[in-house]
Amino acid sequence: MSGVHDLAGRPGFGPVVREAAEPVFHEEWERRMFALMVATFAGGEFNLDEFRYAIERMEPKEYLEGSYYEHWLFAVEQLLIEKGLISEAELRVMRERIEKRKSP
Amino acid sequence: MTVLKAKDVERVVKLSGSGRIEKDVPPKFKPGDRIVARNFESKGHTRLPRYVRGKRGVVERDHGVYVFPDTNALGGPQNPQHVYNVRFDFREIWGEDAEANAVLHIDLWDDYMEPAE
Amino acid sequence: MGDHDHTAPLPDVVLRVKTLESLLVEKKLVDPEALDALIDLYENQIGPKNGARVVARAWVDPEFKAWLLKDATGAVASFGFASDKGKTLVAVENTPKVHNLVVCTLCSCYPWATLGLPPVWYKSAPYRARAAKEPRSVLHEFGTELDDDVEIRIWDSNAEVRYFVLPERPEGTEGLSEEELVELVTRDAMLGVSKVSAPKGRDA
Numbered sequence: 001m002s003g004v005h006d007l008a009g010r011p012g013f014g015p016v017v018r019e020a021a022e023p024v025f026h027e028e029w030e031r032r033m034f035a036l037m038v039a040t041f042a043g044g045e046f047n048l049d050e051f052r053y054a055i056e057r058m059e060p061k062e063y064l065e066g067s068y069y070e071h072w073l074f075a076v077e078q079l080l081i082e083k084g085l086i087s088e089a090e091l092r093v094m095r096e097r098i099e100k101r102k103s104p
Numbered sequence: 105m106t107v108l109k110a111k112d113v114e115r116v117v118k119l120s121g122s123g124r125i126e127k128d129v130p131p132k133f134k135p136g137d138r139i140v141a142r143n144f145e146s147k148g149h150t151r152l153p154r155y156v157r158g159k160r161g162v163v164e165r166d167h168g169v170y171v172f173p174d175t176n177a178l179g180g181p182q183n184p185q186h187v188y189n190v191r192f193d194f195r196e197i198w199g200e201d202a203e204a205n206a207v208l209h210i211d212l213w214d215d216y217m218e219p220a221e
Numbered sequence: 222m223g224d225h226d227h228t229a230p231l232p233d234v235v236l237r238v239k240t241l242e243s244l245l246v247e248k249k250l251v252d253p254e255a256l257d258a259l260i261d262l263y264e265n266q267i268g269p270k271n272g273a274r275v276v277a278r279a280w281v282d283p284e285f286k287a288w289l290l291k292d293a294t295g296a297v298a299s300f301g302f303a304s305d306k307g308k309t310l311v312a313v314e315n316t317p318k319v320h321n322l323v324v325c326t327l328c329s330c331y332p333w334a335t336l337g338l339p340p341v342w343y344k345s346a347p348y349r350a351r352a353a354k355e356p357r358s359v360l361h362e363f364g365t366e367l368d369d370d371v372e373i374r375i376w377d378s379n380a381e382v383r384y385f386v387l388p389e390r391p392e393g394t395e396g397l398s399e400e401e402l403v404e405l406v407t408r409d410a411m412l413g414v415s416k417v418s419a420p421k422g423r424d425a
Binding site: 007009010013014019024034040052076 | 359
């Protein structure tokens with residue numbers, strides 16, 4: 001664990017940037033990711049501390065550049081693989097199927 | 105894995121993830137106690153951030169008994185213990201250049217604290 | 222998710238989420254209807270309006286306010302909001318001499334039950350890094366200036382306890398009903414980055 005998530009007092013960050021009339025979700029994939037996390041968490045295979053710890057195991061650069069729901073994506077993929085509910089091979093095959101469906 | 109059904113969404117969302125445990129665990133501290141936050145380098149998960157490690161504060165409130173994150177993050181044991189709100193002066197945390205007239209309130213588990221003196 | 226858009230390749234993150242969802246649905250580990258229900262709940266039903274109702278009630282009802290400050294978990298549960306009532310809630314009161322500010326420096330813990338899902342700035346690295354160290358300069362960026370004799374209290378939500386601010390009721394709102402007061406209370410005021418303003422023309 002890099003400890004990059006432990007941000008209090010870390011120097012070098014600029015102003016806090018706000019968005020006027022911010023929507024709850026910015027993109028459809030954020031909606032889906034939000035629901036996927038809550039639904040799988042409710043499944044009872046991992047607890048909140050395991051979820052946070054999974055996020056903390058991201059590469060520091062990936063962590064700092066990634067958004068909130070990208071952190072969630074990384075952690076849910078990671079935990080479901082670790083718990084043996086899905087495999088990297090299954091993800092790869094499904095991704096290829098989706099990519100094929102998309103190509104003209 | 106239990107599959108969440110649409111009809112159960114509201115009920116499940118209301119109950120999940122509180123971290124609270126209804127268990128009679130004796131508290132090691134009480135409001136008013138002066139404490140020092142432990143100063144360890146975590147190799148795994150912890151909810152004791154670096155900026156309070158080794159700092160002195162005062163226990164303000166006992167929140168009750170909760171699972172201990174450092175062990176719960178490894179899938180267990182839950183190691184239930186009391187969590188307290190603890191107040192730290194900004195000077196203690198950030199030193200002489202700290203912003204004036206500010207305090208930090210943060211929640212600490214029994215295992216994150218030792219009695220001061 | 223743009224199933225019929227054949228014009229451009231999907232960004233990696235979109236493809237990964239779609240892959241994960243499709244796999245979990247195919248393996249019957251998630252129910253798509255439950256996903257839709259969750260999204261609807263947090264996008265359309267739970268939001269800062271919940272917290273605004275709690276604040277307005279506390280402004281007009283001293284007994285409720287005393288309950289809220291002593292046991293926010295119980296006081297907020299009495300509204301029956303559809304969100305995580307298992308979480309311990311604590312309401313902290315702003316006064317002329319005390320200003321409270323909520324942050325989660327380790328991740329982005331947030332009082333979902335009263336405020337819904339967090340805005341991007343709350344989850345951002347600059348806010349998490351700076352709020353607990355230089356709160357006055359962060360507040361300045363939000364247009365909130367405090368006198369030197371006002372004590373700032375930072376609440377770092379690092380445990381399973383969720384904090385939200387009971388803002389000061391603005392002067393000039395004595396004649397407003399509870400329902401009218403609800404409309405004045407903002408999410409930012411319940412996090413402590415701003416104050417509640419009286420409606421225009423009612424300033425003291």
